[in-house]
């Protein structure tokens with residue numbers, strides 16, 4: 001009998017598992033894939049989770065933060081304009097190839113039993129729980145679902161997927177001479193692509209950029225098709241040389257946050273998926289994992305039952321994290337307005353940086369409240 005089984009070993013699952021293990025809980029982490037691997041992601045890590053990341057990545061993995069490229073500026077290429085915004089404090093660029101492997105190796109070093117290449121098929125019970133996987137059956141007092149945006153465990157995602165326009169994600173690393181220290185967002189009809197410099201541990205021979213897009217499947221499904229959709233991006237990418245095979249993912253679904261279901265806490269994208277252009281998905285994953293660990297603490301020490309832990313987690317999630325999803329949904333609607341309606345709003349943002357700053361800060365997670 002484990003105190004906790006965490007399903008999914010991405011940033012949300014790894015953060016939950018590491019922080020619960022540090023409280024003394026006996027934790028099993030089950031991950032379907034195997035690290036390291038490239039993952040569709042802009043690899044923009046916003047500043048508000050850097051302290052938490054430093055807490056998680058200590059010892060031999062701490063170099064990732066020390067060596068990460070800083071991103072102090074955003075440039076938005078939209079409707080023939082280039083809007084510039086300072087990112088204060090600067091964000092970090094960290095390849096998911098390195099980040100997810102480092103978090104997973106930290107989990108292993110924290111006394112957590114980590115099993116990769118294991119797919120969880122079902123979770124039964126309401127405490128204790130029985131988790132059935134390709135490894136067999138395991139029992140735990142609590143379960144956290146950290147399986148990401150789209151998994152066999154999130155039945156609602158599958159239903160919603162049929163109803164929404166099909167968005168897909170595309171990503172690859174390329175060599176580019178002297179890339180600017182900036183996250184550049186190229187918007188086109190049917191999506192956008194983010195480009196920023198990135199390092200890969202042990203590969204310092206080339207200057208590398210990450211290009212990552214969210215695009216409607218009826219507009220483009222391959223990297224070359226997508227790169228041709230914006231004139232400035234088409235021109236910039238004509239000098240690129242591929243350093244990784246492209247990876248893709250889909251469909252990408254947006255829905256109301258669901259921090260728990262059937263007595264199970266949901267963290268990261270399993271609870272809700274934030275629009276990638278706000279660059280806050282990794283932070284939300286880490287923050288929700290930390291919040292789940294904090295809410296489970298009194299349960300592990302026998303002071304409350306699992307229902308109370310779920311109630312606290314849901315309340316705090318709604319207070320601290322849900323506002324980010326609401327703001328990003330509003331910005332998404334703005335970007336999808338017809339060009340003529342969008343123009344005066346963009347002009348106002350260009351002329352009044354304070355509005356743009358306010359908009360950016362409201363897409364960031366708020367400081368922790370009192371539990």
Ligand SMILES: Cc1cc2nc3c(=O)[nH]c(=O)nc-3n(C[C@H](O)[C@H](O)[C@H](O)COP(=O)(O)OP(=O)(O)OC[C@H]3O[C@@H](n4cnc5c(N)ncnc54)[C@H](O)[C@@H]3O)c2cc1C
Nearest residue numbers: 008010011012032042043044120148169268269276281282
């Ligand atoms: C196009 C695009 C661009 C993005 N750009 C950015 C960005 O620049 N910055 C940012 O902060 N965020 C970005 N994001 C969002 C970010 O990638 C996610 O928010 C983040 O990965 C969420 O972490 P997670 O741990 O919740 O899920 P994931 O990282 O998806 O991890 C879930 C894990 O669960 C495992 N799993 C799934 N099902 C099972 C199962 N049944 N059994 C066992 N294991 C299972 C999977 O293998 C996976 O490793 C982007 C997303 C997209 C699509």
